[in-house]
Every structure is written in structure tokens, then in C-alpha cells.
Amino acid sequence: MPKATKPRRADAFGSLLGTTKLDLAPPSPSAVPLDQIRVRARQPRRHFDEASLASLAQSVREQGVLQPVLLRRVDQDYELIAGERRVRAARLAGLSEVPALVREVSDEEADVMAALENLQREDLNPLDEVEATLTIVARELRVRVDEVVPLLHAQRRAPDEETVARLDAVFARLGRGTWRSFAANKVGVLRxxxxxxxxxxxxxxxxxxxxxxxxxxxxxxxxxxxxxxxxxxxxxxxxxxxxRPSRVVDTPLRRVRELLDERQMARLGERDRKRVQQLLGELEGLLSGPPRPGRRRS
Incomplete structure (x- = not known):
């Protein structure tokens, strides 16, 4: 019997995009001027490695932008939904326009599509993975993003058949493990x-x-x-x-320093303070005088 294969990222991406009920079939890409594209404030990816971006820019100079970016119309410009790395590389390469697919989507749908593309990255870090996954699960279950983690933990404790089935389905399409392992091992980064x-x-x-x-x-x-x-x-x-806390060595000098704390001294009466001064004088004389010869053993 052939071994079951893990869903490819592209398959998971296409499967989940299908759940958005959008018309994602072509029209063909159109060329959109770069100076008309603006990045969404809620774009999930925040960091771009400069060396990797420079390498992609060189590839763009030689071959162009091979995969269209995803945009939506906002006023007279376009808002970027997916493909910021390609847009940045195109600007570095000196291009004036990029191939783009323009879609009419809501804010929520744009969030999900951006999160889906973010999950395809090879350099995805655990925090980005968790935040993108929460965005997708929130849409699938029709809850707020900040409600997803408590919901997952609640389902681990007292599972509801219908909710569990929906969670199983979305994580199967993502192809990134089960929702149980996600809740147990990955969401802790948010703490x-x-x-x-x-x-x-x-x-x-x-x-x-x-x-x-x-x-x-x-x-x-x-x-x-x-x-x-x-x-x-x-x-x-x-x-x-x-x-790691450093190990404190108990020495006579350390004990003297602790005993000479100002608050400790303030609690002493006048007679005791004079006695302390007398002892300190003896200690000073002992430590500053010439070394005494050691006793010889008989």
C-alpha cells in the first residue's frame, strides 16, 4: 500500500484559497506600475533578509518577475495582498512595473490571503507561523484571532465534535501537523x-x-x-x-560586609555602636600590621 504523502505547500495554499469563495481563476496578470502599489499596514511579514533580497533582485534583472503579485484596488492605487518580497526586489532591480492579479476582496479575505502566502515561506519562523495560522483558523471558525488559542485549549480539555471536525479539516489542508500539537507545542511563543x-x-x-x-x-x-x-x-x-545565578562564596570578608549594613548599625544602642567601633579598630590593626609568623607545630 503506497505511503501517504504530506500535502505540498502549493496544494495546501490552493486548497485553502478555495475556501475563500473568491473567483481566483484567471484573468491573466496585468502590468501594474510599482509607484501605484502600497503595502498594507497589517501585512504579516515584517522582516526581509537583505542578502536574499539582493539575490532575488539580480534574478529579476535577468528573468523578470516570474510570479504575479496579488493586489486589490484602493482608491486610485493598489494595495498589496501577497508578494511584497517580489515588489521590493523589482524596485531594487530598477523595474517600473510588475505583473499582478487584481482581486476584489474584503479586509478579512485580504488578511487570510496574506497569511496563506506567508505560510509558504522557506524561512518561516515559529512566531510568523503561529500568527498566520491563527488568522486562518479564526476565519474558518468565524471567531476573532484573539479567541483562537483559548478555543484550542478548551477543545483539548472538552472536545466538541463539530468544532474538532472543522479544526481537523483546516489543519489537514494546511499540512503543518495537527491542531492539538499546534496548541500544545507552538502557541507558547505568544507568551x-x-x-x-x-x-x-x-x-x-x-x-x-x-x-x-x-x-x-x-x-x-x-x-x-x-x-x-x-x-x-x-x-x-x-x-x-x-x-544562571552565580555561586556566592561564604568568606569572612563577606560576612563582615553583611554585618556592617547601615540599617543593622542604626538599630544598635550607643554602647553597642562603641563596641563595634572598638572591634573595627582591632580588625583594622590586625589586617594592616605586619604579618605574624605562623605557629610551628610541635
Missing amino acids: FAPELLDLMRAGRLEYTRAAALSRVKDAHLRAELIQRTLGENLGVREIAAAA
Whole structure:
């Protein structure tokens, strides 16, 4: 019996686009001037690797833009739904226009289509994957995006047959594992500190180091380690070592320093303070005088 194959990304993309009930069959692409294309404020992808973009721009110079971008009409211009990387590369390559498919879609449909394309990226990081998946699941279940994670956890605890069937169906079309494993293993990234999520979205911090920093519960120490990680390019092991509490060695000097705390001294009466001063004088004389010869053993 032939082994079942995992759905290809393109198949999953086409399958889910089919659920939007849009007319996604051609017309053929048309050439749209780049200066009439504007990026949506809610575009899911926020970071573009400069070296990879330069490489794509060189390919565009030689072969042109091979896959049309997806747009919708907004006033006298066009709003980009999918294909921002191609638009950026075309601008770098000096093109004045790109091939585009123009669709009439709502804000919600545009969000879903942008999320679907984002899931096709080879360099997709866990945060982008989670946020794109939540957008798609929210549309499929007709709930708000911020309601999806609580809903998934609720279904793990007390499953509803109809909801589970719908979840199974959308995750099967995505081809990225089950909704149960998604809820158990992936959505935890959303619990990272906001500053870590911002750095991940900006492409300045990858998931593995962000996860190591998220384990640092002290906010001040975490902020310090974030700066060190960015400035010194600390690795995961170095972050873990720096976050580990240092072992305090119990020495006579440390004990004296602890005992001479100002608040401790303030609680003493005048007689006890004079006694402390006397002992400190003896200690100073002992430490500053000439070394005494060690006792010889008999």
C-alpha cells in the first residue's frame, strides 16, 4: 500500500484559497506600475533578509518577475495582498512595473490571503507561523484571532465534535501537523515577553535565542541579557550561563560586609555602636600590621 504523502505547500495554499469563495481563476496578470502599489499596514511579514533580497533582485534583472503579485484596488492605487518580497526586489532591480492579479476582496479575505502566502515561506519562523495560522483558523471558525488559542485549549480539555471536525479539516489542508500539537507545542511563543516578540518580528532575534531569553523571569536581568545578546551576539548556551545565578562564596570578608549594613548599625544602642567601633579598630590593626609568623607545630 503506497505511503501517504504530506500535502505540498502549493496544494495546501490552493486548497485553502478555495475556501475563500473568491473567483481566483484567471484573468491573466496585468502590468501594474510599482509607484501605484502600497503595502498594507497589517501585512504579516515584517522582516526581509537583505542578502536574499539582493539575490532575488539580480534574478529579476535577468528573468523578470516570474510570479504575479496579488493586489486589490484602493482608491486610485493598489494595495498589496501577497508578494511584497517580489515588489521590493523589482524596485531594487530598477523595474517600473510588475505583473499582478487584481482581486476584489474584503479586509478579512485580504488578511487570510496574506497569511496563506506567508505560510509558504522557506524561512518561516515559529512566531510568523503561529500568527498566520491563527488568522486562518479564526476565519474558518468565524471567531476573532484573539479567541483562537483559548478555543484550542478548551477543545483539548472538552472536545466538541463539530468544532474538532472543522479544526481537523483546516489543519489537514494546511499540512503543518495537527491542531492539538499546534496548541500544545507552538502557541507558547505568544507568551514570550513583548520586547522579545517585537525583536523576532523585526528579524533581529531568532526563535532559539528568544526562547532562551524568555526563560529569564527577572525583567531587569532579561533586559540586560537582551542588550548583551544583541551587542555581543551571545548564543543559547551563553545566555543560559549568564542567566544562571552565580555561586556566592561564604568568606569572612563577606560576612563582615553583611554585618556592617547601615540599617543593622542604626538599630544598635550607643554602647553597642562603641563596641563595634572598638572591634573595627582591632580588625583594622590586625589586617594592616605586619604579618605574624605562623605557629610551628610541635
